[in-house]
Amino acid sequence: MLEKEIERVGIPAVLITALTPVAKMFGANRIAQGIGITNPVGNPKASPDEEKASRKRLVTAALQLLTEKIEEGILPTVGSNKIDL
C-alpha cells in the first residue's frame, strides 16, 4: 500500500519483502525479494561481515530497480528465493 501511494505521486519506490506473492497481489510495481519475514534485509545465520555484504547486494539490486522503466502490468522482481550466503 505504501509503495503504491509513493509511486502514485511520481516517486519510484521499491518494496523489499520476503512475501513477494503478497506484494504482487497488492499490485506493488517494484518488488525485491527480501531475505526473511523477520529480517527483510538481514541474514542472522551468516557472519556479520557476510550478512552486511548480502544486505548491500540486495539493496544495490533494489536501487537498480528504481532506475529501470517499468511497463504497466509487468512486475520485475529482483533477488531469488534461495539465499545462499
Add this chain to the structure above:
Amino acid sequence: MAQKVRVIHYINQFFGQVGGEEKADIAPFSKEGPIGPGMLLRHLLGEKGEVIATIVCGDTYFANNIEKAKKEVLQLLAPHKPDLILAGPAFNAGRYGIACGEVCKLAKEELGIETVTGMYPENPGVELCRREVYIIETGSSARNMTEAMAKMVQLGFKLAFKETIGQPQKEGFLPRGIRRNTISEDFGSERAIRALLAKIKGEPFSNEIKPPLFDQVRPAPPIKDLSHSIIALVTEGGLVPKGNPDHIESARATRYGVYSLEGLDRLDKERFESIHMGYDTTFVNEDPNRLVPVDVMREMEQEGVIGALHPYLYTTTGVATFVENSKKIGRDIAKTLKEAEVSGVILTST
C-alpha cells in the same frame, strides 16, 4: 385491520419541485403528504402505508452544512414519529446521495426509525454510509425511478414489520460488509471442492467471501542518475526509537513516525527497536539494520553510488492495518517525500 405504515419521504429541491441547481441552497422544510415522486411512492405503498410528510432540502445546503442540516432535518422529522423513512432514490447524484445517507443514518441512530435509500453503486454517498444504511441498488438515472422505488418500498415494509432481511442480492440492497453467520448443510470443504470443480469446468461459481480489489498504480518514472539522487528509507516493520516516544501502535496502526537519521552511520540496538506485533522482532532488535538498511545506505552515500540518504526515516506498523489507514499513511508520507524532493524510496516490509 393493521395500521398503515407511516412513511416520511426525504427528497431534494429538484424532486421537491422547488427548482434546479439554482435552488440547491435551500434550507430543509417539511410539507404534509407526498410531493413529486412521492405520488409514485404513495401508489406503491398501497393500502399498507401512507406518506405522512415530505422533507425537502437543497443538495448544496446539506453538503455545505452537514451538521446544521442534520439538526434541522431531525427537528422536522421527530414530531411526526414515522414508522419508516425513505430517502431519494438519489441514483448517481453525489450531493443528494450523501444527504440521503446522512438522513437515514441520523434517523436510525437518533430516533431508532427504520430507513431505506437508493443509489447507483458509484454514488459517493454509498461509501459514506453503506455499513449503517440499507441502500437499494439503482440504475444511474431517474429513468429507473419506478423500479428503484418499488424495491425501496418492499425492503421498507420488511423493516417496518420487523421481518428477517435476506441476503443483499435477494433484497436488492448494496452489500454492507456485515458478516452474519449461518449454518450450512454442507461442510466448507465440500463447498470449496464443488466451487473449484465448477471453476475448472468453466461453470459459474461464486466466492463466499469477496476478495478485495486492489487498483494498479502507473509506475513512477525511473531515476535517471542514481549518483545524484536522494533516497529515502520507509518501513512498515515498526522500527522506532527505543521506548516508542510517539506511541506508534503495535498493530492496527493509524499513524506513522518520522525519525532523524542525521549523524547515524548505522542503526544500533541501544537506540532503536521494533514494536511490531506481527512478527518475531528478535533479529531486528539485535540489529535494526536487518530491517532498515542504514549501514549500507550510508556506505553507498559515501561511495557516491547514491547522492544522499534522506535524513528522515518514516516508520509505521503493517499488521492488521485497515486498508483505509494504510492508504492514508501512504498518501501522507508520499506528500512529505514529494515536498522534500526525494528521488526514490526503499520500503522494507516484514
